[in-house]
Amino acid sequence: MPTKSPKKETLLPQLLEIFRTIGYEAASLSKISELTGLGKASLYHHFPKGKQQMVEEVLVFVENWMYENVFFVLRSEDKVENKLEKMCNALHGLYNGGKSACLIGALTYSEILNQSLSKLKNTLEIWAKDLEAVFMEAGKSKEESKDLAEEILITIQGSLIISKAQNKKSVFTRQLQKIKDILN
Amino acid sequence: MPTKSPKKETLLPQLLEIFRTIGYEAASLSKISELTGLGKASLYHHFPKGKQQMVEEVLVFVENWMYENVFFVLRSEDKVENKLEKMCNALHGLYNGGKSACLIGALTYSEILNQSLSKLKNTLEIWAKDLEAVFMEAGKSKEESKDLAEEILITIQGSLIISKAQNKKSVFTRQLQKIKDILN
DNA sequence: GTCTATATAATGATAGAC
DNA sequence: GTCTATCATTATATAGAC
Structure with missing residues (x-):
């Protein structure tokens, strides 16, 4: 993995915040320039x-974050009961407890989707597979594991939207708690 | 209720399709003009x-659709087991079986949200209340009814997103089936 | 009610100085 | 690596003919 410039390390989280809040289009x-404090020409330099390119690099940034904070946990040697809890805690941070939206959702309702769809699909599929493996490790059947994995992704996306639309962070945190409790 | 012009009757569904597919921004x-077949000046005439104004009228259009096809059913004198099924069948039509997105989701990830948020929140709250009433009618506790209602909204929004992101309509239809089965 | 033509502002993008 | 200045393009919006 190539070493990223220190500037991008701070720029990418800012761009993520911008894109998932107001969407791509x-x-x-001008707005990105204003919110990051960098001039347009500087942005084009990076x-x-x-x-x-910004949104594509942000997608890689998020993908890496998912590997380090979610997929890594789900694949770890940790006790199976702890994996879901650690995942939910990580997601709580990523989404600011339901205050911040999900980039996947933001891009799904956007024109850019067609171009970045494959990367998005890929990340979601890995997530689903890893969750499925966790449930099978916990003794569930293949079919039920697949089903639970899909439901978790749906619940996270859905609760983030309802949470934002109704301006109630508790909608998201309550669903996170339910996910934690699945294996208890 | 004032009589709408026949033109708008065909225009509003077209606009709904456009906004929920590519988002507001x-x-x-030009694109709206191209997709509706009307010139820009004609659009400004309407x-x-x-x-x-377009998106606001589309929101009213969707709100009315919800009243006629969902809230009406949930409040009807029909047998309680049939209400969820009829709602799901209506939603299957509204979302083209998972192919089309939800306007709420599309606008939630948009700048326009702040201006139309109250109408959106209102429709979602009515939906939740009506669902809650159905579950109480079916003998569930107040707490469980509230919970189930919220979960249904979350599942619908979430499965539409996952369905679109993964390009699998079955994700949505499977969740609709599960909702139908809640009271069976 | 629709159109062509146009005004005006904002957009993505680049050149070149520092 | 950042900036100011500027470009061509596209955006929203309007005027006025039919």
């Missing part, structure tokens, strides 16, 4: 291909 | 305040 370069 | 007037 509404995030104009991302020569413009917005498209 | 990506739906430029919606003098432009895109903002």
